Amino acid sequence: MARIIVVTSGKGGVGKTTTSAAVSMGLAKKGHKTAVIDFDVGLRNLDLIMGCERRVVYDFVNVINGEATLNQALIRDKHCDNLYILPASQTRDKDSLSLEGVGKILDELSKTFDYIVCDSPAGIEKGAHLAMYFADDAFVVTNPEVSSVRDSDRMLGLLASKSRRAELNEEPIKEYLILSRYSPDRVKLGEMLSVNDVQEILSLHLLGVTPESKSVLNASNSGTPVILDEKSDAGQAYADIVARYLGEEKPHRFIDEKKGLFGKLFGGK
Amino acid sequence: MNLLDYFRSSKISTAAVAKERLQILVAHERSSRNQPSYLPQLQKELLEVIKKYIHVDQEAISFNFEQDDHQETLELNIVLPDLSHKKN
Ligand SMILES: Nc1ncnc2c1ncn2[C@@H]1O[C@H](COP(=O)(O)OP(=O)(O)OP(=O)(O)O)[C@@H](O)[C@H]1O
Ligand SMILES: [Mg+2]
Numbered sequence: 624m625a626r627i628i629v630v631t632s633g634k635g636g637v638g639k640t641t642t643s644a645a646v647s648m649g650l651a652k653k654g655h656k657t658a659v660i661d662f663d664v665g666l667r668n669l670d671l672i673m674g675c676e677r678r679v680v681y682d683f684v685n686v687i688n689g690e691a692t693l694n695q696a697l698i699r700d701k702h703c704d705n706l707y708i709l710p711a712s713q714t715r716d717k718d719s720l721s722l723e724g725v726g727k728i729l730d731e732l733s734k735t736f737d738y739i740v741c742d743s744p745a746g747i748e749k750g751a752h753l754a755m756y757f758a759d760d761a762f763v764v765t766n767p768e769v770s771s772v773r774d775s776d777r778m779l780g781l782l783a784s785k786s787r788r789a790e791l792n793e794e795p796i797k798e799y800l801i802l803s804r805y806s807p808d809r810v811k812l813g814e815m816l817s818v819n820d821v822q823e824i825l826s827l828h829l830l831g832v833t834p835e836s837k838s839v840l841n842a843s844n845s846g847t848p849v850i851l852d853e854k855s856d857a858g859q860a861y862a863d864i865v866a867r868y869l870g871e872e873k874p875h876r877f878i879d880e881k882k883g884l885f886g887k888l889f890g891g892k
Numbered sequence: 893m894n895l896l897d898y899f900r901s902s903k904i905s906t907a908a909v910a911k912e913r914l915q916i917l918v919a920h921e922r923s924s925r926n927q928p929s930y931l932p933q934l935q936k937e938l939l940e941v942i943k944k945y946i947h948v949d950q951e952a953i954s955f956n957f958e959q960d961d962h963q964e965t966l967e968l969n970i971v972l973p974d975l976s977h978k979k980n
Contacts, residue, residue, distance in 0.1 A: 769910050776918050780925045813905025820911045824918055 633774030674846025
C-alpha cells in the first residue's frame with residue numbers, strides 16, 4: 624500500500640511543483656519506489672521541472688479515459704530508477720479529471736509504489752480538491768507572506784472537511800508545514816514573518832524551511848530537481864525535509880541569517 | 893541592546909503588523925468555518941423579527957457563534973437606538 628502525499632497551498636506560485644519534484648526525487652533516492660503526479664491539468668509544468676518534457680507521450684487524462692495504460696503513460700526518471708512521473712494533459716481542461724477516475728489510478732499505483740506524490744494546482748477548485756481528496760499526508764507549502772498564510776489556513780479547513788478521510792470519518796490527513804522562500808535577513812529586519820510567527824498562526828508541524836535561493840531557478844532551467852544539487856542550500860533543505868518525513872531527526876537549518884561583516888561587527892552573538 | 897538593534901527598533905516592524913492581522917483574520921475564518929450551516933438563514937430570519945419591533949440598522953446587530961470543547965454559544969448583540977436623541 625502506497626502512502627499518498629499531496630503538495631498543496633491554495634495560493635499559486637509558492638513552490639508546490641518545486642517541492643513535489645524535490646520530495647519525490649528525495650524519496651526515490653532513499654530507495655522508495657515513488658510516483659509523482661501532475662494534477663495541474665491544462666498547465667502542466669512538472670514535466671519541465673523534472674526534465675522529461677520531451678518524453679511525454681500519454682498523460683493522466685489519457686489513462687483516465689482508457690486511451691492509454693498506466694504503464695504507457697508513466698515516465699521513468701532519467702536520474703533515478705525508483706522514480707516515475709505521470710504528466711498532466713496540456714490540451715484538456717480540469718473537468719477531464721473525475722473523482723472516480725483519479726481514485727482508480729491511485730488504487731492501481733498503490734499496488735506497486737511506496738509513495739505517490741500529488742502536485743496540486745493552485746486554488747481551491749476542482750483540480751486542487753481532486754489532488755488532496757485521497758491523501759494520507761499533506762505538505763502545505765507556505766510563503767512567509769500574509770495571503771499565502773491565509774490561503775494555507777483555508778486549505779487546512781478543506782483537508783479537514785472535504786477529503787476522503789474526513790468523509791469516511793477515518794483518521795484525519797497528517798498535515799505538515801513547508802515554509803518556502805524564507806529570507807532570514809529580512810526576518811531579522813522585521814520585514815518578513817518568521818518561522819515562529821507562521822507556526823503560531825497555523826499551528827502545524829514544521830517539516831522544514833527552504834531558503835529563497837538562486838539554485839531553484841538554476842535547477843528548473845536545466846530540468847533537474849533542486850535536491851540533486853547537493854551543494855545548494857535549497858537542495859540541502861529539501862534533503863532534510865525528506866529525511867524528517869521519513870522519521871530522521873534533523874535540526875532545522877536556514878532559519879538564521881548569514882552574517883555579513885557588518886552583522887558580525889554589530890549584530891552580537 | 894547593540895548598535896544595530898537600536899537602528900532596527902526605530903522602525904515599526906511590518907512583520908509584526910502582518911502577524912497581528914493574520915492572527916485576527918485566521919481566528920475569525922476558523923470560527924466561521926465551523927459554524928452550523930443553518931446559521932446564515934437563522935441570522936437572516938432573526939434580523940427580520942427584530943426589525944419588526946425595533947428600528948435599528950443592520951450594523952447595530954452582531955452575531956457571534958463560538959464553540960469550545962464543552963458548549964456552543966450563539967451570541968446576539970443589539971445596540972438599541974439612543975432614545976435621548978430622538979426628535980419626536
Ligand atoms: N526556494 C525558492 N527560492 C527561489 N525561488 C523559488 C523557490 N521556490 C520556488 N521558487 C520559484 O517560484 C516560482 C514558483 O514555483 P513553483 O512553480 O514551484 O510554484 P507552484 O506553487 O507550483 O506554482 P503554481 O501554483 O503555479 O503551480 C518558480 O519560478 C520557482 O523557481
Ligand atoms: Mg505548480
